[in-house]
Amino acid sequence: MAVRLGVVGVVLGATAAVVPGRAALAVAGASGAAVTPSPYAFADGARSIEGARSTADAVILKPGTAYKSSLPSSGKVNYSIELDAASNAYVSVTAAPSPDSTVSVIDGLRVSMQDAEGNSCFVDTASFGAARSPHPIAAWGIREISPAKPLCRKAGTYYVSVERVDPEGEGSSPDAWDLELLATTEPRTAKTGATGAPEVWDSASPQPLQGEAERRRGGAGFAGATPLDQGVWRDDIRPGQTVFYEVPVDWGRQLHVTAELGSTDSGGTGYTPGALDLALYNPARGHVADVSVGYDGDQKSGSLPPLPPVDHANRNAAIGQVSAMRFAGSYYLVAHLAESVADSFGDGPFKMTLRVRVSGAAKSGPEYAGESQPAGVFEVSDQEREAAAEGVAGGDDTAMRAIAVGGIGTGSALLVGLGVWTVVARRRNAA
Known part of the structure; x- marks a missing residue:
């Protein structure tokens, strides 16, 4: 998994040696400098x-x-x-x-x-x-x-x-x-599970989560997706750019997401169909659902369709987006801003807000008769919960943390960096 820990000062060079370019990118974003949309970032060592x-x-x-x-x-x-x-x-x-x-x-x-x-x-x-x-x-x-x-x-x-x-x-x-x-x-389950999908679940769309938005910069690929917890998250996105986030969703919990694209001050006019596309993928990177939002320069929003709580028995459903909510783990949010938005409204960046709600009580999942590959991919670990809450892989947030440790000695800062790297890299380092 790509590491985005940007540490200022003497640690900056050491960290950049591990992940070339990431530290510089985080600092550039924090300073407000324009960042060119990145191409897809493949898993390290692919x-x-x-x-x-x-x-x-x-x-x-x-x-x-x-x-x-x-x-x-x-x-x-x-x-x-x-x-x-x-x-x-x-x-x-x-x-x-x-x-x-x-x-x-x-x-x-x-x-x-x-x-x-x-x-x-x-x-x-x-x-x-x-x-x-x-x-x-x-x-x-x-x-x-x-x-x-x-x-x-x-x-x-x-x-x-x-x-x-x-x-x-x-x-x-x-x-x-x-x-x-x-x-x-x-792996198969140790006991025979249900042969039908759950018939009753809350399919009502709750009101989008309210509150002040916190900045989290999205990653450039599945392997480098930025962890998000329940909350309101702000990111800047440019025409042609795609950003990746991951949300840990445990057994029994239900995910609701609304995406908003802020109004522009460019003075441009026009309309772009499907300007902002938000897709949800499950822990095996299987498509779950998506929403597309047209844009005319004014504030626009769209929500993912109602999704059931994560349940092993969902796989028995005939509806694809229900069947795909079949296991716990990190669910991926992938947002793309169409390059044609620039034709009418300029190069941006445009302000995007994600309102992420994870509701319901977590419950025990099935007892598997073996280990998945990669290991732990269909579960939510304490380290993942911590990463999502702290946003250790975020852009602006990472840069601020880097500044906070700028005065620490090289050896201590490297230990801190390696500790965060361990949390962020976790099981997908197998990739």
């Missing part, structure tokens, strides 16, 4: 691999390891994964087109998983939205052990195929897209 045109040549993905690959403008690329006959498996694929590429209205990413006999286990797609603004999008493949799904239950080799939805569509450029892949496995 292994570079090449997708195969034929499944016979597919590279084997190891669960818990992050990979970097690429997707050509046409045709499928294939990867493989070795699975037992008891674990559920999820392979998330994040596509990151170049910011200067172009995409059509329906262009996007398709991910499918098949067994060795060619049976389809799962198919998922993701698109860029009405604004036609290139930005990181993710889709996943699933191999699930379930009495209701007789196929794809055997141990053996499974294949993940990745392709573009509309590579030759009007407005789509033929550029190759960067890919980040992460496979996750979930």
Whole structure:
């Protein structure tokens, strides 16, 4: 996981040696200097691999390891994964087109998983939205052990195929897209669980959380997502930029999120459909839900649709956004401001507010008969709760903390930095 601990003074150089550029970025943001929107930030140490045109040549993905690959403008690329006959498996694929590429209205990413006999286990797609603004999008493949799904239950080799939805569509450029892949496995439960989804849950949308906003700068990728707790959070976002946050959500708890885009003082006029896109992904980086907000220069807001409390039995639901709320862990909020906003209202930055509410009492989850890969991905640890409450990976907040320790001796400050790094890096260091 990328570390964003920017320590001022003698510690700045030492920290930057661990994470080049991060410390300087935090200080620049704190001083008010303009920050160019960053490209997608891959997981530190992600292994570079090449997708195969034929499944016979597919590279084997190891669960818990992050990979970097690429997707050509046409045709499928294939990867493989070795699975037992008891674990559920999820392979998330994040596509990151170049910011200067172009995409059509329906262009996007398709991910499918098949067994060795060619049976389809799962198919998922993701698109860029009405604004036609290139930005990181993710889709996943699933191999699930379930009495209701007789196929794809055997141990053996499974294949993940990745392709573009509309590579030759009007407005789509033929550029190759960067890919980040992460496979996750979930062990079976020690006891047989419910075979149906919970029938009753509070689907009413509560009033968005009120209060003074606290600044937290979003990360540039899933692996570097900024921790958020319940609260009101402010960030600056520029046209074409995508920012990532993560919210720990325990078993039994319910997540509600509203995104607001502040009015502009540029004097520009016009309207951008789908200007602000907010997507929610679960701990396996599977898409849950999203909301798109048009912009005409005035204050606008939109909320994610009502979501059920996190429950292992949600996976039995027929509705995708309910089924995806199937495990505890870090849920990811990914916000993108369409690059076309700049055409009418300038380069910004624009003020974005996220109102995050986590309601309900936490409860015990299922007893798993084994360990997930990466370890601990489907649980919420005390360290994660602390990181979310303190915002140890935040931008402006991090810079202020850096200033606070500026007078500490080099050795002591490095120990402090390493302590925070341990909290932030935690289980996803396996990537």
